[in-house]
Structure formats: structure tokens, C-alpha cells
Amino acid sequence: MANLPPLSLHIPEPSARPGEQSGVAAVQLPEPGETRRPDTLAVEADMRDLPFGLIRVLDDQGVAVGPWIPSVSPDLLRHGLRSMMLTRIFDDRLFRAHRQGKTSFYMKSTGEEAIGAAQSMVLGGGDMCFPTYRVMSWLHARGYPLTEMVNQVFSNEKDPLKGRQLPILYSARAYGFYSLSGNVGSRFGHAVGWAMASAYKGDDKIALAYIGEGTTAEGDFHEALTFASVYHAPCILCVTNNQWAISSYSGIAGGDETTFAAKAIAYGIPGLRVDGNDFLAVWAATEWAAERARSNKGATLIELYTYRAAGHSTSDDPTKYRPADEPEAWPLGDPIERLKQHLITLREWDEDRHAMLADELDQLVRVAVKEAEAVGTLGKSKPPVSEMFEGVFKEPDWRVIEQRRELGV
Amino acid sequence: MANLPPLSLHIPEPSARPGEQSGVAAVQLPEPGETRRPDTLAVEADMRDLPFGLIRVLDDQGVAVGPWIPSVSPDLLRHGLRSMMLTRIFDDRLFRAHRQGKTSFYMKSTGEEAIGAAQSMVLGGGDMCFPTYRVMSWLHARGYPLTEMVNQVFSNEKDPLKGRQLPILYSARAYGFYSLSGNVGSRFGHAVGWAMASAYKGDDKIALAYIGEGTTAEGDFHEALTFASVYHAPCILCVTNNQWAISSYSGIAGGDETTFAAKAIAYGIPGLRVDGNDFLAVWAATEWAAERARSNKGATLIELYTYRAAGHSTSDDPTKYRPADEPEAWPLGDPIERLKQHLITLREWDEDRHAMLADELDQLVRVAVKEAEAVGTLGKSKPPVSEMFEGVFKEPDWRVIEQRRELGV
Amino acid sequence: MPTMNMIRALNSALDVKLGQDPDTLIFGQDVGYFGGVFRVTDGLQKKHGLKRCFDAPISEGGIIATAIGMGAFGLRPIAEIQFADYILPALDQLVSEAARLRYRSNGEFWAPITVRSPYGGGIFGGQTHSQSPEAIFAHITGLKTVIPSNPYDAKGLLLAAIEDDDPVIVLEPKRLYNGPFDGRHDQTLETWAGVPEAEVPEGHYTVPLGKAAVVREGRQATVLAYGTMVHVAKAGIEESGVDAELLDLRSIVPLDIETIVASVTKTGRCVILHEASRFGGFGGELSALVQERCFWALKSPVQRVAGWDTPYPHAFEWDYFPGPGRLAAALRRAMED
Amino acid sequence: MPTMNMIRALNSALDVKLGQDPDTLIFGQDVGYFGGVFRVTDGLQKKHGLKRCFDAPISEGGIIATAIGMGAFGLRPIAEIQFADYILPALDQLVSEAARLRYRSNGEFWAPITVRSPYGGGIFGGQTHSQSPEAIFAHITGLKTVIPSNPYDAKGLLLAAIEDDDPVIVLEPKRLYNGPFDGRHDQTLETWAGVPEAEVPEGHYTVPLGKAAVVREGRQATVLAYGTMVHVAKAGIEESGVDAELLDLRSIVPLDIETIVASVTKTGRCVILHEASRFGGFGGELSALVQERCFWALKSPVQRVAGWDTPYPHAFEWDYFPGPGRLAAALRRAMED
Numbered sequence A, B: 001m002a003n004l005p006p007l008s009l010h011i012p013e014p015s016a017r018p019g020e021q022s023g024v025a026a027v028q029l030p031e032p033g034e035t036r037r038p039d040t041l042a043v044e045a046d047m048r049d050l051p052f053g054l055i056r057v058l059d060d061q062g063v064a065v066g067p068w069i070p071s072v073s074p075d076l077l078r079h080g081l082r083s084m085m086l087t088r089i090f091d092d093r094l095f096r097a098h099r100q101g102k103t104s105f106y107m108k109s110t111g112e113e114a115i116g117a118a119q120s121m122v123l124g125g126g127d128m129c130f131p132t133y134r135v136m137s138w139l140h141a142r143g144y145p146l147t148e149m150v151n152q153v154f155s156n157e158k159d160p161l162k163g164r165q166l167p168i169l170y171s172a173r174a175y176g177f178y179s180l181s182g183n184v185g186s187r188f189g190h191a192v193g194w195a196m197a198s199a200y201k202g203d204d205k206i207a208l209a210y211i212g213e214g215t216t217a218e219g220d221f222h223e224a225l226t227f228a229s230v231y232h233a234p235c236i237l238c239v240t241n242n243q244w245a246i247s248s249y250s251g252i253a254g255g256d257e258t259t260f261a262a263k264a265i266a267y268g269i270p271g272l273r274v275d276g277n278d279f280l281a282v283w284a285a286t287e288w289a290a291e292r293a294r295s296n297k298g299a300t301l302i303e304l305y306t307y308r309a310a311g312h313s314t315s316d317d318p319t320k321y322r323p324a325d326e327p328e329a330w331p332l333g334d335p336i337e338r339l340k341q342h343l344i345t346l347r348e349w350d351e352d353r354h355a356m357l358a359d360e361l362d363q364l365v366r367v368a369v370k371e372a373e374a375v376g377t378l379g380k381s382k383p384p385v386s387e388m389f390e391g392v393f394k395e396p397d398w399r400v401i402e403q404r405r406e407l408g409v
Numbered sequence C, D: 001m002p003t004m005n006m007i008r009a010l011n012s013a014l015d016v017k018l019g020q021d022p023d024t025l026i027f028g029q030d031v032g033y034f035g036g037v038f039r040v041t042d043g044l045q046k047k048h049g050l051k052r053c054f055d056a057p058i059s060e061g062g063i064i065a066t067a068i069g070m071g072a073f074g075l076r077p078i079a080e081i082q083f084a085d086y087i088l089p090a091l092d093q094l095v096s097e098a099a100r101l102r103y104r105s106n107g108e109f110w111a112p113i114t115v116r117s118p119y120g121g122g123i124f125g126g127q128t129h130s131q132s133p134e135a136i137f138a139h140i141t142g143l144k145t146v147i148p149s150n151p152y153d154a155k156g157l158l159l160a161a162i163e164d165d166d167p168v169i170v171l172e173p174k175r176l177y178n179g180p181f182d183g184r185h186d187q188t189l190e191t192w193a194g195v196p197e198a199e200v201p202e203g204h205y206t207v208p209l210g211k212a213a214v215v216r217e218g219r220q221a222t223v224l225a226y227g228t229m230v231h232v233a234k235a236g237i238e239e240s241g242v243d244a245e246l247l248d249l250r251s252i253v254p255l256d257i258e259t260i261v262a263s264v265t266k267t268g269r270c271v272i273l274h275e276a277s278r279f280g281g282f283g284g285e286l287s288a289l290v291q292e293r294c295f296w297a298l299k300s301p302v303q304r305v306a307g308w309d310t311p312y313p314h315a316f317e318w319d320y321f322p323g324p325g326r327l328a329a330a331l332r333r334a335m336e337d
């Protein structure tokens, strides 16, 4: 092996940085309808091409094409559209509330609203989702009360989580929404355990978990998939590949080397790569995986290929590290616009109704924010301080009892 | 989704338990010579079949066949054979030494000797191996002094690790052998960091790391592969799939769902599945991966398909959990017998020379054990107690200085 | 009542619980068909079925994550980590998830999991089969940690841990599995036969978490210990000639502060004994608490006898291990002051 | 000499080191092009090149494992963990590998790595952006832990940490990045401008590990603090009216036991202040050490003022945070006894 050039360290770099032209538009993607749909009971060995395809249903004209067209009633489609719009309006307003000092923190899911909306509608009331902070459309689609949500964001006296948790790190058991935490990735395996418990009990509930593409690098991801594979856990494990992890592009998580869906092959489970901005594609893939899970065929990994159109959080300015026009250059468009266009194509929707709905939702959010403001915003109102000492254990021990006394609350 | 049967939890089970007939002989394996050999510079996307093949060179008659035949001189082959034999003889004797109370612990690598022997010969003196406890043939092939090894196992006064480490958890920098530890898996990522450092420096050294198939379930495995993939680290990452992890068969690590080599696909790196009992196959695959790494093409994952013929350690009795005849039923034979047969086929070896060599090695081991016994066995001799306090930090701090004084050593 | 060694007592606790509660199940490395590397789950898979006691991948983080998910569903999983040294890969799961789930979700979810793990030295296990990580757990709000010192407590505490609705770590002193051990390593091995605390009822009973046991009453000094060190303490007290009171803490969280304070208030002297290395060990917390609450009663400094501030060194096991001689010396020092 | 806030001071340390030593390199989440979520590595990639300061996957375990491997090769890697709360997934790497490599290999390999991580509360970061995990590190034989309280020390200690041949964790009090903070959260924000400790030389210098600073001399009591709490202590001492001596420990391992003992021997009273929750916190170790070594000098119990034994609660930041009022009360209590 003489005469080889010296080794050199490869550091991945995104296609463009601020001031340059984004390369996202140039990415080669399969056409709508192109990627095949195997039977839900097919064996994994016959599906190893899927992670390198891309399940797309809506074409550029908003027409549903190909083998993955789900059968969804116009009413449900409209509910999906409404949920996505509500999510975006809510996000925008609460983001502004942060700028006004009403909360300590906020995160938007702009551009990714199809994911939680479609998946929460496909799954049943008894199923459980193990969310990330970027799938709040799950809650909006299921009708979680807006005012409660704002109360949580404002950490006020009526905060359902009693001021103990950072804004938007909700927990909503009744809505099939597991407790969030600031640590990324560490709940991915809980979904697998939860699904195993359901199978253990001979129940029919399945679990769905989310992880960001950046976070797939954590050991938790691998451990969850290993357990899901070994025990055939009835669950759907989703990677929301929105191309960015704070300032790091997906290549820093290995995205330049292969697809995230391809990680399924390491565990002998199906891996679907799905246009995450296509409500119908997300719906269809989720339905497929859910049917498989409910048939005791175990887990599916779904890569939801999407784009984080906004900054990472209120602490972030994405123009510092990526071209400012990159969100617009995203080749798979805006999930709201695309579903709207589809409904219009179906003659189940029109611009007027859309505008009216937007107004209505805006009003709903306004009212909710007003109600929560009446209770109080960050620092102006908070739950009783005694709540700080509750819930460490089921029953308080002497330490918190003494300390509560010491603090006089 | 009505009318589906209830979910049920799948717990994998091996083909047979004690008293039953082992299923290992029935496993379908590719034929020798069947699995193709791509160019070392080929792109990963064109190699996704390899993890489902099996690189085999030696056929049942000991003849080398197929595209992977490496060019190895008879002298080197004889050195490989000698190293494997020495490993086995050493293991057997030291295992007995444990029964005689001369050491607290021992682990054998019976049946897996080809791996460390071949790989240590393929790699260069400046390269670094990040071992498991089951690749001591690496050290034997490189001529690590036997007496030093026994001194370590006996934790006696001349123990090169000064009594600080459990028997066989060697460290041998000059032999390209990184420090072992009792935790499985946690050094896998060190190999990647080491290789990245070599690339960073524009050096030409590469790293090779081992992990047991059971241990691939650890997050460390995934994290190491992720970093190797992202930064194109010049390294060879090996899974020694010896079918068992203490009492758990490979299915508990996901081995029933796919191959361990297939995990490479998750990271966009080549995955080779290799008959680990075939010295020539191990040699050839390692050479291939090393050439690729040295060409700045990054990491390769190699699954070394083998069988743990002995118990896990001196604390283990494998007949408690697997059929007693399973080791013999192993379809890929004994690496020593197979290389011996090959050399005989080449007319470079014969039974007499083999027997003589065995005697010679036995003698060498006897002498080494005698020498170490003369220094002392466990509890009869140990390094000065002051060694307990050395090396916590480069320079001792007041705590160990005071404590050393308190103990009066 | 049958005599049980600690392995059998723990096995009996698991057996009783699997029999009583279909929502309990056991998993961990090698715990299924094989019955565990220390045999604690021996026979349970055969008796209760494959799904009640099964092998897990070598992934401590995965094991605890899975257990938490099961707990959130409504089960009461019992996970084994093969050696306490190997809990670290799962520490984030224990701290960031198990310990915090109830609090952060305002009680919507919780993790009623039990994590059993053999810990401690005395078996020539070297650096990574000998460590005592209890201080780390003690610092984590939301985790309970239990450490039995004899078969009776082991069964009763394990049953209480399983039935507890919070995450509980049960550290099992592996050196005590087969017999008591007072640190006199050169003497013949003892078994649990004939030891009163090895009389263990077959059926269900619990030993409450958070109640220390007064193993020996005394007037001159108080010794605080847990796990293997309870036996070392007995021997050390005898060797010292000091009339010391010996408390077996049994659980460090919740901690039986009342019994501790009452005893030191009475005796005026205190020595703390643990296997873990001294600096930053749980002895620091105990020393601070005693000093804060019994300052005016103290006749001499609270002392700590513990492992040295080095990794656990294989060949120097008995130089490292805090044996009865070191405790006796500390007790005598306490009396001198 | 330029005035630098703590971010700039840390940045300057890294800049100096990258310039001097080609074997140093920096990696961590978002540290490359972007310059870190707290901007500590701002501009370093641009100035020193892509390979000297680059982004890492979201895998704390992978980051530390990689750093150890680089260290074993001969580099001096500097890893950033974005928040100290997220060190836990890497704890096994730090404990079982980085801290033990030199010892177990008898010096054949070692891990001269530096792990920087913002820690502590005061920024409304909630449960997982506010924690102070130093007690865990302090208990681990083989790890050093450094906690600066001002820009001058931050730069000097970081340089010393990088040059140290053992693994060093540098916990950066994120609340102090932009200005001193004495816990009076309702007062206007201060910056480092005009603060003497913010006069930071451009070039190379070190502040040795293991040397506490006497921030304020006093005769009646000793206050032990580090990080943000040094500033809180100053305010608390003032508020109390007690003439207390204030020690900024600067590194907790190695610990400057001599300076601590000398001070408490002189003052006879001691209060320990830290942000982490009290039980099992590093205050326990400090309290035990002080009591063991200064018992006969103590006029009142050593006290600990610390975070409560709850997770870090978002809305109750200022109820949880041990502010100057609580320290002042403790000091007054110390004087009463």
C-alpha cells in the first residue's frame, strides 16, 4: 500500500452557506407515484429498495397519483388542513409572544405540520405518540384546548404542568401524547417499551415515536431500534428529517452517506422514505406501518423527508448558517399549500373558504392567548410555589417536607 | 383494522436448548467462492448485496477458491497457523491454571483464533487494534512475550499492568493493542477517534476495532459507526459474531432479523460478511478494507461469522443453555484444522510437522507458565501495594498521597 | 421457615411477585433460560413462562428505556443490570427520564420500575465488576436506592421496591449472595446457614423503604453502614472494643434520618463505612447530615472509612477494601478525641 | 488589557491554543461554522480551518469516545457538550474510559481531553438546561473538574485544562457568560465591563488547577463557593453583615484543601453554597472534609445552602435558586450558635 496519498480528515459541509445559493433545489428525488407499495405483510428482505425511494402521492398540480393514494374522506382532509393551519397560526402567534416577553421560550414547526396532523388522525385514541417538540400538530389535530397550551407556554397559574416544565414540553396523556423533555432522543425507546407492554398484554394499541434526523446519532436511537427489531414491538418509529439540527445540516448526522430510512435495514425492519410535506403520503405510509404493526409484524422505520422552514427555536437565527432563501427553494413545497391545492383540485375547497378558515383560526388563537394572558404571562403569574416540591416522588419524603417548610410555602 | 388477532409479544429463542439437537448445522450459507469481490474503491451503493453474502475462500477440501483468494506466502500462512495454535494451547493451559487457583479469571477464544491472527498480520506495526477480550491471537501472532502475559494473568509482581487490571485485560501499545476494559463496547468509538486523528495528522495509520455480536446492541456501536461514516474515518470495524453472548444467542441482538454486516447499510459504508473460521477469507477481507481505508475511502464494517466453541469464561458452563454438541455441529469447522489442511494441500505442511509444532508450542507455554509461577500466582505475589495509588492522575494529588500514608505503603 | 441465601431470597421475591401480579415481568442480560449470571432468576422463566422473564440485548440504556416505556403503559417491569458498573450507559435514562417523568408530566406518567443490580467488591472482580455507584443515584432527585445486607431484608426490600410507584434501584451486595462476609478474607467462607436473617418466609412480605435497622445497640459511638459493610462493621466494632451502635441503613433514599440522628445524639460519635471511594461518596452526605443535626452532641469528628480514591484495583482488593481493622482504628480514634 | 466577557475569554483561550498547538482541535454540536449556541467558538473555524473546529453529531457518547481515541493517538481534543445536562449520555465514556485509561493501562494510554460544558441555572432554562452535575464528576477517581467564576479565570483555567494530561471537565457557569450575577434577579443586568476580573490578557497564561482564590478576606466565617455562586456569595455576605471570608474553589478536583482548612481554622464557621440540589451534592463532601479537619475549631455547624431536592423547576427558578438571602440567613445562623 505504498505510494498512497496521506490520509486526510473529511468534514462534511452543506451545499451552501449564507450568501451562496442553496443546493436543496438540485437534490435528485423520485417522482410522485414512482415508489412502489408492497403488501403490508411482505417480508423485509423484499423491501430493501424502499428506503432509497420516496413515497409521494401529490404531484405538482395537487393531484394524487400512484400506488400509495390513501382513501381519506374530504372531511378528514379538511380536518387535516385545518389542523396544519391552526398549528402554523398558533406557532406564529406564540413565537411573537416570546418576543414580547410573555414566555421564556418557543419552538415552531413551520413546514412540518403535515406530519403530526396526518399521523394523529391515522392512529387511534388508545395509541400513544412519543413526540418531539416539533410535532405539535398532533395535539392541534386532536383538539387539545388551545388555552391550556398557552397557559403551559406562559408557565402561569393554570399551566397544566404546574410550572415545572419548559414551554411547549407538553404532556397530554388523554390525547395520546407522551411527556416531552428537553433531552432529545431519550424517549424513543420508551415507545418501544410501551408497544412491547401492549403486545405483552395482548392489547391492540400501538406506539409511534419521533426523533429528529440530527438525533438519530444518539445511542438511544439504535437501542430503541434494536429492541423493536428483536421483540417485534408493534410500533412506528419516525425520523423527521427536516435537514437541520440547530445549525448542523443533515450530513453531520450521516445524511450525505445514505438515507435515514436505510437505517431500517440494519435491524431487518421495513424502512419507508416519505415526502413529509405531502399529507397524503404521510397518511398512507403511516396507515401501512400501523396495519403491519397491528398484524404482529413488528416495527417500521419511517423517514419523513421535510424541511425546517423556521429557525430552530426562539434562540436561533438560521440566516447565520444557511442561505436565507433555502426554505423557499425547498423542492417539496409547503404542506399546507399542497393539501389546499389538492382539496381545490377535488373541488372540496376554495380560496374563500380557505381565507375564512384562516380568519377563524386566527380568532381562536387570539381568544386563547387572551384568556391565558388574563391568567398571566411568564413571571406575572405562576402556580403555587408549593408545586415545586410536589411530584418528586409519589409521596413527599422528609427532605422536600423540610425544605418546603424552610422556604415557607 | 377490526378483527385482527390480539397483539402478542415475540421473544426470540435459539433453535435448540440442552438435550435437543442444535440447528446450527442446518443454517443456509453461501458456498466458498460464491460471494463477489468488488473493487476496493467501489461506491457503497453498488455493494449492498455483500452483507447478505459470506466471503469464503477455503472449501471443504482446504482448497482456496473464488475471487477473494489473497496472496499470502506459505511462510506467512505457517506463521498464522502457529499463532492460532499457540493461542489455543495458551488458552487451554491458562484456563486450567484458573481451576488450580492460580488466577481469578480467564477467557478463551477457542474456535475464533483465525480472526486476531490474520488481522494482526495484515495490518501494519503502526496501526492500532482496539480489541475485545477474545482476540488474543492478535498478541500471539505479533510475538507478545508469553511470560509477560502469564504474569498479567497471575497478577503477580511482574504483571505489566501492576495488578490494576483483571486477568487478560491487557494493554500492549508496542504491539498495536489498545487497553482493554471489562465494559464491553465502550472502546469501539475510540478506534474511530484514533483513526480520525491519524487522518487529521495526514498520517498513514489506520485503526481496527472489535465488538462482539451481542455487544452491537450497545449505543456505543451505533455512535462509533455514525462518526466513522460522517468523517470517513480510516478504520475497520469488526463484529465477531460467535453466535453467543454469555448465555444469549445472537437472536437476542437481532441476529434472527438480518445479518450483522447489514448494519453497515445504515451508515452508507461497505459491509462484508466473512467466514471467521477461514484464515484466508479473514485475511482477504481485512486487506480489502485496509486498502479502502488507506485510500481515504473511510470505514468498512466486517462481520466475522464464527462460533464460540468454549464457555464464555471461567465462570461459565455453556452446556447449561445450549446443546452440548453444538460446537462440533458448527458448519464452518475449526480454523486451525482448516488452515492446516490448506497448507497440507499446498504441500507446505504435514502431520508430523504439525505435531512437532504443537509440542514446541506446548513447551513454550509450559516454560512461560513456569517462569511466571516462579514469580508467583494470584495472591502469592503481587506488585508493591503503592502501585494501587499510582496512575490515577499523571501526578498524584493530596488524596492518594494522604491515603497511601494512612495505609502505610 | 426455610433458610435461604440471598440469591434464593431474591429469587423467592421475584417468584412471589410474578405469581401475584401479571403486570410484573423481568428482563435483563442472561436472566431468561439461563437464570442470570448469579442465578437470581433461576427457574423463573420455566415456571412463569417465556414472556415473564426473558433475555435482553446487551444495551443497558435500551433495557432501562424499555422498562420505562412498559411502566408508562401500566406494567411493573423489573430489569436486571448484570453488574452495577454497567449501569452507567443507562444513567441518562435513569436520571433524565425515570427519575423525572412523574414530576415533569405533573403525574400523567410515571415509571414504577425496579432495577436490580449486583454491586460491590470482595470477589476479585477488578475495576469493572466491583464498583459501588450509590452516591451517584443518591444525588438524583426522583430515584430511590435500596441496599440490603441479608436475605430477609433482600426479599422484603425487593418486594417493597417492586410495589413502589417510583423508580427504585436495588443494589445487591454480590459478596453477600452466598454468605455473610465481614471482610476477614483469609478466614473460611461462611454460608447463610444458621444466620437468623437467613430465615426467610416463603410467601409475601415487605420491608419498608426508608427504615434503618439497629443491628447492634451501643452507647459510645454510632456506625452507619449498608450492604456488605454491615457485616464488616460488626466485626470492626468487636475488634475495636468500643460499645458502638450499628445502623444498617437499608435504603439510602429514602434515608431514615430520624434513626440516625437519634443514635448519634445518644452516642455523640459517628463513623461512616462504605466500599465506594471516599471523595464525593455517600459518606460525605451522611457526615454532613450528622454534623448539621447533631453538632452539639458530637464529642469527636464524624469519620469516614471507605475505599481509597483510586479505581478498584484487582490485585489489591484487600488493600483497597475497607475492612474491620480500618473501622476499628477509626472507632478507637473517635474515642481518643 | 482588553475587557472580555466570559464568552470572549473562553474564545480567546481556544484561539490561543489552536494557534500554538497543531495537536489541539475542537468539536461538538454546532461549534463549527456557527460558533456554538453560546458563541464560545465563534470565528474559530474561519480563522483556523475546517478541521480545527467542526460540528459533531448529536451523540454525546460518541463525542467523548471520539475525543478519547484522538487523545490516545496523541492529540489534545477539546470537546463541547452543549449543556451539562447532556453529559449524562456520555458519562460511561467519561467514567469507564477517560478516567480509567491511564490507570488500567499502567500509563500506556491516557486521555488528555478537555470537555467544556455550560452548566447551572438562572436563565429560565427549565429542568434540562439548568442542572449542575459536578458532584457526580467529583466522585469519579481519575476525572478533574474545573469551574471558573470570571473571565480571567475562565481563560486561564481552560488553558491549564487543555494542557493538562488528564481528562478535565470545564463547567462554564452560563449565567455568567455575559456578566456577573449575584442572584438578585430583579435588578438590572450587569455586564463584565469595569469588573477587574474581566481584564483578560490577549495571549497565553494559565491559572493552575487546584488553587482556590480568596475572593474576600474575613474573620468570622468561611464561605465556600464556585461558579455563579461566588457572586451570590459576595452579595449574601454583604447582606448578612457577617465578616466572612469567601473562597472561590475554582476547581473541585483537584481541591485546594489547604486553603479551605486554613480559612475555617481561622474563622471557626463555614457555610457551603452550591446550585445543585443539596442531597448527595458536592457540599456534602466539603462539609465532611471541613468537619474532619477543623472539628475542634468549629464554633457552629457547617451549613449547606443549595438547590432544593427537586428537579430544576422552570417557573420556580428564583424559588429554587439559592440566592444571597438564603446565604445571609445561614451566615447569621452560624453566628447565633
Ligand SMILES: Cc1ncc(C[n+]2csc(CCOP(=O)(O)OP(=O)(O)O)c2C)c(N)n1
Pocket: A132, A134, A182, A183, A184, A185, A211, A212, A213, A214, A215, A216, A240, A242, A244, A245, A246, A308, A312, D029, D058, D082, D086, D089
Ligand atoms: C441529549 C441532548 N443533546 C443535545 C441537545 C441540544 N439540542 C436541542 S435540539 C438539538 C437539535 C436537534 O436536531 P434534530 O434532531 O434534527 O431535530 P429538529 O430540531 O431538527 O426537529 C440539539 C442539539 C439536547 N436537547 N439533548
Ligand SMILES: Cc1ncc(C[n+]2csc(CCOP(=O)(O)OP(=O)(O)O)c2C)c(N)n1
Pocket: B132, B134, B182, B183, B184, B185, B211, B212, B213, B214, B215, B216, B240, B242, B244, B245, B246, B308, B312, C029, C058, C082, C086, C089
Ligand atoms: C457494558 C457491559 N454490559 C454487560 C457486560 C457483561 N458481559 C460481559 S461479556 C458479555 C457478553 C458479550 O457478548 P458478545 O458481545 O457477543 O462477545 P463474546 O463474549 O461472544 O465474545 C456481557 C453481557 C459488560 N461486561 N459490559
Ligand SMILES: [Mg+2]
Pocket: A212, A213, A214, A240, A241, A242, A243, A244, A245, A246, A308
Ligand atoms: Mg432536524
Ligand SMILES: [Mg+2]
Pocket: B212, B213, B214, B240, B241, B242, B243, B244, B245, B246, B308
Ligand atoms: Mg458473541
